[in-house]
Amino acid sequence: xxxxxxxxxxxxxxxxxxxxxxxxxxxxxxxxxxxxxxxxxxxxxxxxxxxxxxxxxxxxxxxxxxxxxxxxxxxxxxxxxxxxxxxxxxxxxxxxxxxxxxxxxxxxxxxxxxxxxxxxxxxxxxxxxxxxxxxxxxxxxxxxxxxxxxxxx
Numbered sequence: 001x002x003x004x005x006x007x008x009x010x011x012x013x014x015x016x017x018x019x020x021x022x023x024x025x026x027x028x029x030x031x032x033x034x035x036x037x038x039x040x041x042x043x044x045x046x047x048x049x050x051x052x053x054x055x056x057x058x059x060x061x062x063x064x065x066x067x068x069x070x071x072x073x074x075x076x077x078x079x080x081x082x083x084x085x086x087x088x089x090x091x092x093x094x095x096x097x098x099x100x101x102x103x104x105x106x107x108x109x110x111x112x113x114x115x116x117x118x119x120x121x122x123x124x125x126x127x128x129x130x131x132x133x134x135x136x137x138x139x140x141x142x143x144x145x146x147x148x149x150x151x152x153x
Contacts, residue, residue: 006034009043018053032061039070044079051083064091069098074107087117092124100133100141109144119145
């Protein structure tokens with residue numbers, strides 16, 4: 001129930017469920033927390049409620065991803081960072097490695113860079129986020145990473 005409430009961005013219901021003692025340790029089929037689903041579905045209002053309610057902000061799913069990997073907008077990424085997410089967390093890779101695979105994630109990457117995401121960190125395949133961006137032919141994202149800071153719009 002907590003996962004579904006987070007997914008549809010129903011912060012009052014999420015708060016009520018947490019007050020009723022619903023477990024914050026429940027995971028979905030991919031070991032994702034309600035926070036993973038909130039991030040994936042852009043449920044910004046649920047992010048602080050879930051974290052304050054005890055859902056670990058940097059919990060890993062079965063693929064070594066935190067909720068920050070699921071942020072598809074700068075607003076969601078910023079909400080997670082404001083809630084204490086580590087921009088360099090992940091097992092075998094970081095959220096930068098994930099986001100450079102998607103051509104439209106420049107705004108998310110800018111937020112991550114502003115929060116101190118490490119552009120030199122290598123994943124388990126010994127690739128930096130910049131090398132991953134180039135592998136996916138996202139040269140504009142590779143340039144953004146190379147600058148190591150948010151690009152001017």
